[in-house]
Amino acid sequence: DTGVSQNPRHKITKRGQNVTFRCDPISEHNRLYWYRQTLGQGPEFLTYFQNEAQLEKSRLLSDRFSAERPKGSFSTLEIQRTEQGDSAMYLCASSRDPTGAEAFFGQGTRLTVV
Amino acid sequence: DAKTTQPNSMESNEEEPVHLPCNHSTISGTDYIHWYRQLPSQGPEYVIHGLTSNVNNRMASLAIAEDRKSSTLILHRATLRDAAVYYCILRDVGETSGSRLTFGEGTQLTVNP
Numbered sequence: 207d208t209g210v211s212q213n214p215r216h217k218i219t220k221r222g223q224n225v226t227f228r229c230d231p232i233s234e235h236n237r238l239y240w241y242r243q244t245l246g247q248g249p250e251f252l253t254y255f256q257n258e259a260q261l262e263k264s265r266l267l268s269d270r271f272s273a274e275r276p277k278g279s280f281s282t283l284e285i286q287r288t289e290q291g292d293s294a295m296y297l298c299a300s301s302r303d304p305t306g307a308e309a310f311f312g313q314g315t316r317l318t319v320v
Numbered sequence: 321d322a323k324t325t326q327p328n329s330m331e332s333n334e335e336e337p338v339h340l341p342c343n344h345s346t347i348s349g350t351d352y353i354h355w356y357r358q359l360p361s362q363g364p365e366y367v368i369h370g371l372t373s374n375v376n377n378r379m380a381s382l383a384i385a386e387d388r389k390s391s392t393l394i395l396h397r398a399t400l401r402d403a404a405v406y407y408c409i410l411r412d413v414g415e416t417s418g419s420r421l422t423f424g425e426g427t428q429l430t431v432n433p
Contacts, residue, residue, distance in 0.1 A: 210363075239420060248407055248423030249364065262420065297363050301419070309356075309421060311363030 210312035231300030342408030351410040
């Protein structure tokens with residue numbers, strides 16, 4: 207088991223372009239979370255999936271953001287019409303069950319919108 | 321989500337114990353106390369968690385006050401690799417919350433050689 211994998215690690219895009227990030231959780235983890243982290247701040251929750259169902263979305267997740275987990279395995283986070291304010295580290299985490307102690311985080315995708 | 325309060329920064333010397341405090345006066349009965357840390361350019365990493373009793377694992381110890389309104393993460397012998405931001409988080413394991421983690425700004429621990 208190689209842990210939570212996120213791709214790409216870095217993405218530079220021009221304002222107005224669409225970007226998509228991928229997260230491969232630890233196999234058999236049924237819960238998957240997306241967080242966003244800006245410099246000097248702690249991660250902020252965006253959304254989470256239990257298997258393929260998206261069960262909760264933060265108000266931070268504007269209509270330009272969409273997340274999917276089509277087969278309950280990997281997940282994608284898409285940002286449409288990127289803005290400079292979207293520049294941040296996007297973190298994915300997975301965990302085994304709702305009372306499980308550990309959430310395992312990936313190393314994140316750093317997005318820079320120029 | 322219940323809120324936690326941590327000092328912005330702390331310093332320690334290598335091979336000395338470190339006590340990282342956290343206040344959570346509005347903790348509820350279904351909140352577990354979790355600690356994560358984040359090394360530079362890495363995602364957060366689980367450290368330890370507890371509900372009421374003190375807990376020990378290979379990384380650290382967690383001391384929880386009897387009224388559960390505060391807790392202390394104890395690193396028994398700090399190393400340079402322990403320099404990180406440490407987050408104290410209350411995790412509601414009720415189904416409606418999805419057990420998400422609500423991070424604050426954490427404590428930046430500096431370890432001096």
